[in-house]
Amino acid sequence: MLRGGFNFADGEDTPFGLSGAPAKSIVLVGQAGAASWPHFLRWRESQSQAIANPLDTWSREVIGALANDFGARAVSPSDRPYLPFQQWAMRADGLRPSPLGILMHPQYGLWHAYRGALLFEDEIALQEARDVIHLCDACIDKPCLKSCPVDAYSAVGFAHGACLTHVRGAGGAPCRTGGCLDRNACPYGTAYRYPATAQAFHMAAFARP
Template sequence: MDLAAIQALAAPHFLDIFGAFHATEDDGCTPGTMVLLSPLEPGFWAHVTAEPEFLDGAPDGLDRWSTRIITTLATHTGGTPHFPFGGPPYAPFIRWAERTGRAWPSPVGMLVHETAGMMISIRGAILLPDRLDLPPPPPDSPCTTCAQPCLTACPVGALGPRPYDVPACHAHLDRAEGAECLTGGCLVRRACPVSQRFGRNPAQTAHHMRYFHK
């Protein structure tokens, strides 16, 4: 089993390899190769919303779909599935994302990925017992050569060079002026040039915003 084989198994489900790293016990798991999975764009949202978990009327369709698909992929690859939901305790997915060498802290604090930008949605991970060959990560974050429009994109200054002001963000979303963020996605995430090239359906972003602003 190698990364190309895992990617081939994941692609029909519109999942892609976010990144991978050689895990040790210091990563909060058994040693092996941790492979993180995220949406394959474009097309992920149209695919997943036609799946049984989105048609049965029960809550948490995206998480239930992720559990079913990634558990099946883990069985086929001889690995163990891990998920960023279902806790507490929660697996340290932010740390794992940075360990891949393909995601970095952005100027506003949230992670930025080499191809997804700030539109990160890690659906789960598979821990394989073997130490797989991994491609070298990019040398630098995309932020190093960016004009960093994310720093000034938030209309209420909740996200910027200072720590994230969560109450100010929610208060803005409660007002009519916040409708664009609530239905189209966080303006800071959307300002990222890498995010703009990713091709994520705005309906998926609105779905995540609804869960964030409950």
């Protein structure tokens, strides 16, 4: 699904478009909830199990085909050198980060993602991002910071090493099978929560050596 977009300002340092000229407009593409998960699984059944990053590969195929249809350059969050996708997303969708770092959406909560973007060398008409309620401001209890057994998320940031060690260990079984306990504790957007199989897929990728 389209996830908003914007036109780059004059003089702004921008990525290049399809021909190598500076891009003038960007449209982000991604998902909300689990609607895309069955489509990915069907594609996965027909692919080699040796693909290292199947979700990235599938996303590039889908968004790349869309880019070909519209004469745009497709880029991905995992492209190197990394592009500022989170900054682009905040600018396009008007969102702000949650305490977990994931952008909080007023409808989808934490259950959404940006899988790629289309870069256009011509300026296109795009609706400006509206001001949205940041639900984290109204959340007093902050259960997203109280559910992790190793306090991976706190006011000082993400304790990556502690989280990874826990997820890989015997005590991390609930995280491996059902997803991040802090993320699942968030009370917003629960109707869009990813199914356990999708969360387990992401946690397996995170814990992979």
